[in-house]
Amino acid sequence: MIQRLKIISVLLLIGFFCVSCGGFAPKVGITEDTVYDQPMPKVEFEYELGPADVIEIVYHYSPKPDIHDYYLSVGDVFKVEFAYHKDINRQLTVRPDGNAAMPRKGDVQVLGLTPNQLQDKITKLYAVDFKDPLVTITMVQYNRAIDHLRKAITTAPRGQSKLTAVRPDGYITFPLIPDIMAKGKTMPELKEIATKEYTKIIDNLTVSLILKVMKANVVYINGEVAKPDYYLMEGPSTVSQILSRAGGALNTAELSTVLVISRDKDRRPWGRLVDLKEVIHEGNLSKDITLQQYDVVYVPKSGIARANLFVEQYINNMIPSNLIAPYELGGWLILEPVIK
Helix, strand or coil, X not given: XXXXXXXXXXXXXXXXXXXXXXXXCCCCCCCHHHCCCCCCCCCCCCCCCCCCXXXXXXXXXXXXCCCCCCCCCCCCEEEEEECCCHHHCEEEECXXXXXXXXXXXXXXXXXXXXXXXXXXXXXXXXXXXXXXXXXXXXXXXXXXXXXXXXXXXXXXXXXXXXXXXXXXXXXXXXXXXXXXXXXXXXXXXXXXXXXXXXXXXXXXXXXXXXXXXXXXXXXXXXXXXXXXXEEECXXXXXXXXXXXXXXXXXXCECHHHEEEEEECCCCCEEEEEECHHHHHHHCCHHHCCECCCCCEEEECECHHHHHHHHHHHHHHCCCCCCCCCCCCCCCCCCCCCCCC
């Protein structure tokens, strides 16, 4: 009899605890001043590139006098002329290995030299054969990188532009320059890197980047929804719209305290509570905030759902079924009489 009273007392205490748990608000660690706040100010160019994003590259070349020294590159054609030894005058091409074949001397490394530096080098090279050789270097075809670039982009049906996509590894391929890590970068950041790389090989060239297809503009929704997953936003989307795409809320959801985790301009997490119950049932669209890229939406359980989960985990699964009857939503425990 005493043992039975102890069991009854424990079960009653657990039952009262369940009732009190059902009234607690969810602890999401958000200060009061952020609850139902207006959306964060949009940060210009905040979209971060990701795999499968498609970018159109448009090239702008403006021929004008160069203010920097010209350095020989692969494919450049130049003349070497000797004032008093015309029999060894030659027109030469810079090969892919950076060399050019000089008469009597064989291969000479010329890649990366300015015309004046090349002239000095050839003069010193032939000084052992001729007394005070007078050498003139004349560029015939140069700045060939722009010709290669034109050929690379005019083969595309889009004219003087090219479409390229961010690869699964996060890199993106541009003609003539090394691959660039694009994942996590904004469009202005990517443009700055690409422009610097092209400046190394082509003067007076600027590039414009146009985002044609967005595949990384996703938000995540989980919790008490029918289809928790990530969803692509093809345009401005609100919390209620994403909830609809996720199949709507379950009966166990607490719509008055939906948590949205965003990032501020310094990319630090920033949480807000959204009262979707007021949005859906009262039509108060001012509470329905616009989501941003990589936002996380969490729909919590209601108080009753949390109480039922507690009962399932800590009562039904831990206490022998022959000691208790089914637990009702009101929080009462009904004991079956023990017959000796």
